[in-house]
Amino acid sequence: MRGAPTILHLDMDAFYASAEQAAKPSLRGKPVVVGGIGPRGVVATASYEARVFGVHSAMATAQARRLCPNAAYLTPRFSLYRQVSDAVMGLLGELSPLVEPLSLDEAFVDLEAGGVEPSTEAARAVGERLRRDIRTATGLTGSVGLAGSKMLAKIASEQAKPDGLVVIEPGTELEVLGPMPARAIPGVGPATAETLRRAGILTVADTAEAGEDELVRLLGRAHGAGLYALATGRDDRPVVAERDAKSVSVEDTFEEDLTDRLRVQLELARLADRCVRRLREAGRSGRTVVIKVRRYDFSTLTRSETLRGPTDDPTVVREAAARLLDGVDTTAGVRLLGVGVSGLADYTQEDLFAQAASEATQAAEAAGPKESEEPAEGTDTAPRPRRWLPGLDVRHAEHGTGWVQGSGVGRVTVRFEQPWSPPGRVRTFAVDDPALEPGEPLPLVRPPAGPGRERSGEAQPGEPGEPGPAPEPAPGADPVPSPEGSPSPDPVDPGRRRP
Incomplete structure (x- = not known):
């Protein structure tokens, strides 16, 4: 335990939302919920406006819709969240060489390692400046906790939410910790909490008073001794700058169980490609391929295969995943599939035969089907319609950039606005409108004006102008119902539902 509050914990406020x-x-x-939007979706983050209605992360989206039907339910845009996270982590890196990211929106920082004077005043000044810098760089807010240990710094940031800063002075640890529930201690999950509850241990103070011997008897030597140290305010865990990932994985939950074997194989191949893209973005390779299959009855199977060397070749990973799937019965239905790669390395040692096969496959795909080849009987050769998921970025050749507000019955409703514009206009298009295409996330803070881009108030190319009366929908187009059949958001106020 340090004598000054020089361990900082940053937690961005309701980050995705x-x-x-x-x-x-x-x-x-307005209330905003980000997560899976289908009947089996799960809430990733809810805005504070939605939390008033009882919506929280890890809740089923269906339950969230019952609690807060007027919220905007949006598909996550992880490319945007990573951009913002990179900017925030860059600011943390300017404070100290010891930054320990826990997720995209959360990290510990050792301020002493960055040369900050070990005093409350100096640490508080750094924390306040960090909050200002984050708002300037991203337009978002973060909560900061400062303490002499990681556990207390995290507790302080929770107390600071939203958009605040709390310092826990060294020497006040037991006073702060005592009244808190035992679940506040790191490592106390539902099972441990239930064991403690049956023993009459409900708070952190109860945990400390129980004594180390009793906790060891209840929980075992390692867990009991560690829990006693934390309950009495002793936490000497250092801030670790490098948290090396042990694996890279992706998974999808399907709105309806997949029973067609070919569809399962195609989805697994798609996930394998996504996994490899993430692997390459991280500059890594791996030698063990893992698949995860959750069946209709929630039973979950995992299968793995270790290759002869690390790889980041999509064909190698696809083929390994396909071999693993061969041993799994999917006839009764699959609700979730996942593909992962572990045994990570910073280099590749490719199987030359697999590499040659990959190159041949890529060349064949680039050349397209041979003239003599005909689609197999029963194969659907019609192009699949594009899916316009709520919240995703789009660009229209005439109207510029916007986002999907809703889609259904062959139409898609788009609101054309940008982070730095007033609330934008709404238009409705056919889902296959050739002028409409997927877009890329814009920065949350307007880039500084440069040559030829004066801030005169005029709309720049691709930007909406000043808001006027909402335009009429396309001829014959009515407001688009949501996929669930509930009323669509009002075009002017998406937080309000039409009767």
């Missing part, structure tokens, strides 16, 4: 509100002016101040 706040980023969406910053990107979409029409949603500011």
Whole structure:
């Protein structure tokens, strides 16, 4: 335990939802829920406006819709969240060489390692400056906790939410910790909490008073001794700058169980390609391929295969995943599939035969089907319609950039606005409109004006102009119902439902 509060914990406020509100002016101040939007979806983050209604992360989206039917339910945009996270982590890196990221929106920082004077005043000044810098760089808010240990710094940031800073002075640890529930201690999950509850241990103070011997008897030597140290305020865990990932993985939960074997194989191949893209973005390779299959009855199977050397070749990973799937019965239905790669390395040692096969496959795909080849009987050769998921970025050849507000019955409703514009206009198009295409996330803070881009108030190319009366929908187009059949968001106020 340090004598000064020089361990900082940053936690961005309702990160995904706040980023969406910053990107979409029409949603500011309104309830926003980010996560899976299908019947089996799960809430990733809820804005503070949605939390008032009882919506929280890890809740089933269906339950969230019952609690807060007027919220905007959006698909996550991880490319945007990573951009913002990189900017925030860059600011943390300017404070100290010892930054320990826990997730995209959360990290510990050792301020002493960055040369900050070990005093409350100096640490508080750094924390306040960090909050200002984050708001300037990203337009978002973060909560900061300062303490002499990692556990207390994290507790302090929780107390600071939203958009605040709390310092826990060394020497006040037991006073702060005592009244808190035992679940506040790191490592106390539902099972441990239930064991403690049956023994009459409900708070951190109860845990400390129980004594180390009793906790060891209840929980075992390692867990009991560690829990006693934390309950009495002793936490000497250092801030670790490098947290090396042990694996890279992706998974999808399907709105309806997959029973067609070919569809399962195609989805697994798609996930394998996504996994390899992530692997390459991280500059890594791996030698063990893992698949995860959750069946209709929630039973979950995992299968793995270790290759002769590390790889980042999509064909190698696809083929390994396909071999693993061969040993899994999927006839009764699959609700979730996942592909992962572990045994990570910073280099590749490719199987030359697999590499040659990959190159041949890529060349064949580039050349297209031979003239003499005909599609197999029963194969659907019609192009699949594009899916316009709520919240995703789009660009229209005439109207510029915007985001999907809703889609259904062959139409898609788009709101054309940018992070720095007023709330934008709404238009409805056919889902196959050739002028409409997927877009890329815009920065949340307007780039500084440069040559030829004066801030005169005129709309720049691709930007919406000043808001006027909402335009009429396309001829014959009515407001688009949501996929679930509930009323669509009002075109002017998406937080309000039409009767």
